[in-house]
Amino acid sequence: MKPILAAESIFKSFGRKQVLSSAGLWVVPGSVTVLVGRNGSGKSTLMRIAAGWLKPDSGTVIYNGRHLVRPSLASLSRLGLFFLPDRDLLSPSIRVGEHLGEVRRHNPEAEIEEAASLLEVDGLLEQKSKTLSSGERRRTELAVALARRPDCFVADEPFREIVPKDVALLARVLRRMADDGCAVVVSGQEARVLFEVADDVIWNTAGTTHHLGTPEEAMGHEQFHREYFGR
Amino acid sequence: MMRLPGWTFTRLIIGRSLIVWFGVRLSMLGLGSGLDLDYRVSLLVVLVAMGLATFEGRRLNEHLFLGNLGVPISALIVMAAIPPLILEVVLGLVGP
Numbered sequence: 001m002k003p004i005l006a007a008e009s010i011f012k013s014f015g016r017k018q019v020l021s022s023a024g025l026w027v028v029p030g031s032v033t034v035l036v037g038r039n040g041s042g043k044s045t046l047m048r049i050a051a052g053w054l055k056p057d058s059g060t061v062i063y064n065g066r067h068l069v070r071p072s073l074a075s076l077s078r079l080g081l082f083f084l085p086d087r088d089l090l091s092p093s094i095r096v097g098e099h100l101g102e103v104r105r106h107n108p109e110a111e112i113e114e115a116a117s118l119l120e121v122d123g124l125l126e127q128k129s130k131t132l133s134s135g136e137r138r139r140t141e142l143a144v145a146l147a148r149r150p151d152c153f154v155a156d157e158p159f160r161e162i163v164p165k166d167v168a169l170l171a172r173v174l175r176r177m178a179d180d181g182c183a184v185v186v187s188g189q190e191a192r193v194l195f196e197v198a199d200d201v202i203w204n205t206a207g208t209t210h211h212l213g214t215p216e217e218a219m220g221h222e223q224f225h226r227e228y229f230g231r
Numbered sequence: 232m233m234r235l236p237g238w239t240f241t242r243l244i245i246g247r248s249l250i251v252w253f254g255v256r257l258s259m260l261g262l263g264s265g266l267d268l269d270y271r272v273s274l275l276v277v278l279v280a281m282g283l284a285t286f287e288g289r290r291l292n293e294h295l296f297l298g299n300l301g302v303p304i305s306a307l308i309v310m311a312a313i314p315p316l317i318l319e320v321v322l323g324l325v326g327p
Contacts, residue, residue: 053295073298074234082299091243091293098239099296105237106300148299 001028002065004183005081005152007050010059012042019045020056023209025202027152027183032174034194034215035187036228037204043187044086046204047156050185051083052076063152080151084158086187089141090129096140097125103147115147118173135166142170152183159190171197191228195219203228234301235310240293244310248284252315255279268326273319280315281308 003026012020019042027033037043048054052071061068104110116122119139159167175197178184188194195215203210203224212218285308
C-alpha cells in the first residue's frame with residue numbers, strides 16, 4: 001500500500017546546527033509507524049516538518065500522492081491530517097467542551113460524544129484546559145483528534161509525562177484509530193510501549209533516519225539495540 | 232473559501248487585539264506623544280497591535296489548534312488587524 005504521508009530527504013538546520021540531514025518519514029493507512037530516538041535526535045523537528053508546522057531547508061512532503069513544496073498545517077489539515085505537538089494543543093482559557101464544539105463546527109460529522117467517552121473526558125467538558133492535569137490534557141487532545149476523524153494522525157511524544165494508566169488508554173486508542181483505517185505516526189522515547197502498538201519502526205539518530213521494519217525486526221537490529229538500549 | 236474560527240475563538244482574538252490597541256494608545260499618551268493621528272502613526276499602531284495579538288495567539292496554542300481545523304494563520308492575522316484598524320479610522324474621523 002502507498003504511504004498517505006511521506007517526508008523525503010528532509011534537511012533542516014537552526015543557525016549553524018544541522019538538525020536533520022536526509023531524514024525521512026512515511027506512514028500507510030491502517031498502520032502505526034513509530035519514530036524512536038533519543039532527546040535531541042531531531043524527532044520533533046521531523047514530525048513538525050511532516051505536519052506542515054515547520055518549513056524544511058530542503059526536501060519534500062508528499063500527501064496522498066501530491067508533492068507539496070511548502071505545505072502548511074492548515075492546508076494539510078484540509079486534506080485530512082491532524083497534528084498533535086509535543087507541547088500543548090489546547091488554548092488555556094477555553095473550556096474542553098468549547099474546543100470539541102469548535103471541532104464540530106468545522107466537521108459536522110465529528111463524533112464528539114463518542115470520542116469524549118472513549119478518552120474519559122466527558123466529565124471535564126466544563127473545565128478550562130489550564131485546570132487539567134497533564135494526563136487529562138493529553139486525553140482531551142487525543143479526543144479532539146479522534147473527533148476530527150483524520151485520515152492521518154501525527155502525534156509527537158504523546159506518552160510523555162503521563163501515568164501508565166493513561167499511556168495504556170492512549171495506546172489502545174491509537175491502535176483503534178489505525179484499525180479503523182487511519183495512518184498513525186507516533187514519536188517518543190518509550191520504545192517498549194511504542195513497539196506494542198507499532199507496525200513499522202523508524203529510528204531517528206544523529207539527525208537522520210533508518211527504517212528498521214517491524215518491532216520484532218527492530219529489536220533484533222544490533223546497532224539500534226546497542227545504541228538505544230545500551231546493551 | 233477561507234475557513235474562519237467560530238465565535239469562541241473569534242471573541243478571544245478580537246478581545247485581545249482591542250486590549251493591545253488600548254495598551255499601545257495609552258502607552259503613547261503616557262509617554263507624552265499625545266493622540267497622534269498622523270496616518271503613519273496610525274499604521275504603526277495597527278501593526279504593533281496586530282503583531283502583539285498574533286504573537287500571543289501563537290503562544291496560547293490557538294494557531295496550532297485552529298490550524299488543525301484548517302484555519303490558516305493568515306486568517307488569524309487579518310482578524311487581529313481588523314479591530315485596531317477600525318478604531319484608528321474612527322479616531323481619524325472623529326478625533327481632534
